[in-house]
Amino acid sequence: MVDFRLSSEQEMLQQTAREFAEKEIRPVASHHDRTGEYPLELARKAWELGLVGTHIPEEYGGSGLGYLDAALVAEELGWGCTGVWTALTVNNLAATPLLVAGSEEQKRRFLGPMKEEFWPISYAVTEPSAGSDVRGIQTVARRVGGDYVLQGEKMWITNAGKARWFFVLAYTDVEKGYKGMSGFIVPSDLDGVEVGKKEETMGQRASDTRGVRFEEVRVPKENLVGSEGEGWSIVMETFDRSRPDIGAAAVGLARAAMEYARDYAGERVAFGRPIYQHQGVGFMIADMAKDIDAARLLVWQAAWRKDQGMRNTLQAAYSKCFATDVAMRVAMDAVQIFGGYGFSKEYPVEKLMRDAKVMQIYEGTNQIQRMIMVRELFQRR
Numbered sequence: 001m002v003d004f005r006l007s008s009e010q011e012m013l014q015q016t017a018r019e020f021a022e023k024e025i026r027p028v029a030s031h032h033d034r035t036g037e038y039p040l041e042l043a044r045k046a047w048e049l050g051l052v053g054t055h056i057p058e059e060y061g062g063s064g065l066g067y068l069d070a071a072l073v074a075e076e077l078g079w080g081c082t083g084v085w086t087a088l089t090v091n092n093l094a095a096t097p098l099l100v101a102g103s104e105e106q107k108r109r110f111l112g113p114m115k116e117e118f119w120p121i122s123y124a125v126t127e128p129s130a131g132s133d134v135r136g137i138q139t140v141a142r143r144v145g146g147d148y149v150l151q152g153e154k155m156w157i158t159n160a161g162k163a164r165w166f167f168v169l170a171y172t173d174v175e176k177g178y179k180g181m182s183g184f185i186v187p188s189d190l191d192g193v194e195v196g197k198k199e200e201t202m203g204q205r206a207s208d209t210r211g212v213r214f215e216e217v218r219v220p221k222e223n224l225v226g227s228e229g230e231g232w233s234i235v236m237e238t239f240d241r242s243r244p245d246i247g248a249a250a251v252g253l254a255r256a257a258m259e260y261a262r263d264y265a266g267e268r269v270a271f272g273r274p275i276y277q278h279q280g281v282g283f284m285i286a287d288m289a290k291d292i293d294a295a296r297l298l299v300w301q302a303a304w305r306k307d308q309g310m311r312n313t314l315q316a317a318y319s320k321c322f323a324t325d326v327a328m329r330v331a332m333d334a335v336q337i338f339g340g341y342g343f344s345k346e347y348p349v350e351k352l353m354r355d356a357k358v359m360q361i362y363e364g365t366n367q368i369q370r371m372i373m374v375r376e377l378f379q380r381r
């Protein structure tokens, strides 16, 4: 039985997120894009409404939504501004390893305080010389006495400048390959944690992305997430949970671009008629709307499978890859439809095009998503 109608609770949730995006995010999105200022006030307001930490259970400071419900929120916030959305959503990403493999005590200690107030946390996997090839990371955690000593460098870490703690992937036993990887919670105020300068990025400039160095950082053994050697599987499971949200936010961005393009094409006149009546333009808008709907259905499918406790690795890759490719294409076409005005910062669509690009890159590039699809299609038939 398939039913595409949302329940009244889901419609209310969607409405809350839509109003927040319209009244709170949109009016300040270009300010954050221009200045690169981290949207802390917005994050606090979103947290109060239950729009942050959507994957985190309520007892640990989140809103405890299902994955499909969380995707509804992500689409609306992404419609508002994906730069702001990325800054907010990293809390889900960073908390998920604890939800996957953390002990009760760890969840209470590291997530529990978020019941009282919002603060950012970070997920640190990528390194200067290893992004797609996660097995190529060089950060190591040596056992010293009862603790671990962490040495290494991470790159492109979102929220790094504000994070209370980092989830860090490191080798505890290089000889064992990916089975020798482990995950740690590393508070940002430990000696030896050095956060770099904010990267100047093309788009999604509201989010704070930096390199982080771990110089002989002594991490208590209580901060090991799960057991030694579990890091790789924790990270992969985390991506299965987070990728549908990336797809959802990309659908939101694409929807925004399509709406701007549709309105403009209805008003702008060339050769005596609104430009949408020229087939070359009208067909572009028809394709936008069609692809956005297809992307949303893939996102809902991937999220729904997670809600049902089913494996969703293939569907999460479909949804992230397809929806972010759609967002990039739709945003580029929206710029085209605006003509010269599309190239101007006075109009909204050039920002959407800049913001869309990174969605094809982070949380596994779309080449890596296709590699996952090939692996799933050939090895798991």
Ligand SMILES: Cc1cc2nc3c(=O)[nH]c(=O)nc-3n(C[C@H](O)[C@H](O)[C@H](O)COP(=O)(O)OP(=O)(O)OC[C@H]3O[C@@H](n4cnc5c(N)ncnc54)[C@H](O)[C@@H]3O)c2cc1C
Binding pocket: 090, 123, 124, 125, 126, 128, 129, 130, 131, 132, 133, 155, 156, 157, 158, 159, 201, 209, 358, 361, 362, 363, 364, 365, 366, 367, 368, 371
């Ligand atoms: C704004 C931003 C925020 C980010 N936030 C985070 C974060 O919070 N935490 C975190 O850990 N990381 C984060 N990242 C890192 C991001 O996940 C990586 O940039 C991404 O995984 C790609 O890694 P890379 O940059 O090292 O590129 P590389 O891995 O060097 O890839 C370069 C190119 O080669 C392609 N390629 C590589 N291998 C293959 C292959 N086998 N087949 C086909 N093509 C291939 C890639 O698709 C890409 O096009 C962020 C990145 C950005 C830009």
